Amino acid sequence: MKRKILIFSALLLFLSSFAFVSCKKMKENRLEGTWKFIPYSSANLDKDKTWTFSKNGDFVQTVVDNTSITTTVQTGTYAIRVSGFKTFLDIFDIDLYTDGKYKVVKLSGKVLKTIQISDGDGATQYILKDFTKE
Numbered sequence: 001m002k003r004k005i006l007i008f009s010a011l012l013l014f015l016s017s018f019a020f021v022s023c024k025k026m027k028e029n030r031l032e033g034t035w036k037f038i039p040y041s042s043a044n045l046d047k048d049k050t051w052t053f054s055k056n057g058d059f060v061q062t063v064v065d066n067t068s069i070t071t072t073v074q075t076g077t078y079a080i081r082v083s084g085f086k087t088f089l090d091i092f093d094i095d096l097y098t099d100g101k102y103k104v105v106k107l108s109g110k111v112l113k114t115i116q117i118s119d120g121d122g123a124t125q126y127i128l129k130d131f132t133k134e
Helices: 002-031
Strands: 033-038 047-053 058-065 070-083 086-092 100-107 111-118 124-133
Touching: none
Parallel strands: none
Antiparallel strands: 033 047, 033 124, 047 058, 058 070, 070 086, 086 100, 100 111, 111 124
16 A cells, blocks of 8 residues: 555656656746847836847847937846746846846736846845737
8 A cells, every 4th residue: 555655646746757857848938939028117108118038048138219210239147947836047158137036927828927026136025027029
């Protein structure tokens, strides 16, 4: 009887670890592509910002300033972490305001909703950043 319980427990552990790996891969596949930032503040209305995620972990932020007609392109990296039923996005090597940890609130084929929970220096903050897929 103890042997059956041990085998069942090992099988359950294996299947649950497989499910978490599959969940992470599914999130990575949904995230891949270009996302357009939705500005909620009047300070961001004159800028068009996009985030592009690639399969290999590369991240590109493009900002078009419509008042001065300039385009800034910054490259960095990203990583996805799945912890229980929560998904987190880490962005590195862009700038102090973009780098940091994000909690992914919603990720579908067309919508990405995040809350930035820390900046590039590790300071705690809560900034809503929403995007639509291009």
